[in-house]
Amino acid sequence: EIREKRGLVYTISSFAFPFSDTGLFGIYAGTGEKQIEEFIPVLCDELKNSPKTISENEIKKGKAQLKANLLMARERANSRCRSAANQLLYFNRVIEPEEITTKIDNVTKDTVERIAHNILKTPMTIASIGPIKKLETLDKIKSRLN
Numbered sequence: 001e002i003r004e005k006r007g008l009v010y011t012i013s014s015f016a017f018p019f020s021d022t023g024l025f026g027i028y029a030g031t032g033e034k035q036i037e038e039f040i041p042v043l044c045d046e047l048k049n050s051p052k053t054i055s056e057n058e059i060k061k062g063k064a065q066l067k068a069n070l071l072m073a074r075e076r077a078n079s080r081c082r083s084a085a086n087q088l089l090y091f092n093r094v095i096e097p098e099e100i101t102t103k104i105d106n107v108t109k110d111t112v113e114r115i116a117h118n119i120l121k122t123p124m125t126i127a128s129i130g131p132i133k134k135l136e137t138l139d140k141i142k143s144r145l146n
Contacts, residue, residue: 001046002029008039020090025119033131040136044144051116056109063104070100120145 002008009031017024031039073079074097084094124145126138136144 002039002042006038006042008035008042033134036132036134040141041144044141047120048145051113054109054112059107059109059112063107066104067101070097070104 003010003012009029012027012029014025014027016026027043029039029043073083087093087095124138124142126135126141128135
């Protein structure tokens with residue numbers, strides 16, 4: 001919607017950094033001064049509505065991708081070591097791949113919707129550079145997401 005249909009950004013991506021006691025979900029977008037006024041409302045609408053519009057097929061594809069990534073990462077010794085270290089740090093034990101794939105298989109559309117809703121309720125920060133006179137305030141953006 002934002003990039004292909006409306007051409008509001010030249011690049012957009014999201015990222016997540018989960019930790020044992022906190023985490024970070026972010027969105028990076030590169031846009032122009034003229035597009036910023038339309039971009040923020042459309043982005044907020046997409047964030048609010050995307051969990052509701054995700055299909056069972058998309059959930060299925062996401063699960064398959066996660067499991068494939070997990071299995072491919074197990075082929076590299078450094079990935080196995082990093083994974084084991086992270087699991088020991090976060091869970092005090094190494095988790096077998098079968099347990100992880102079972103947990104992935106148990107994710108439902110309701111789970112995705114609930115977690116997305118919880119993410120949008122957490123405190124928010126904005127960082128921006130460039131001509132930002134037309135950028136909405138943080139409070140205005142927060143109100144769009146409620």
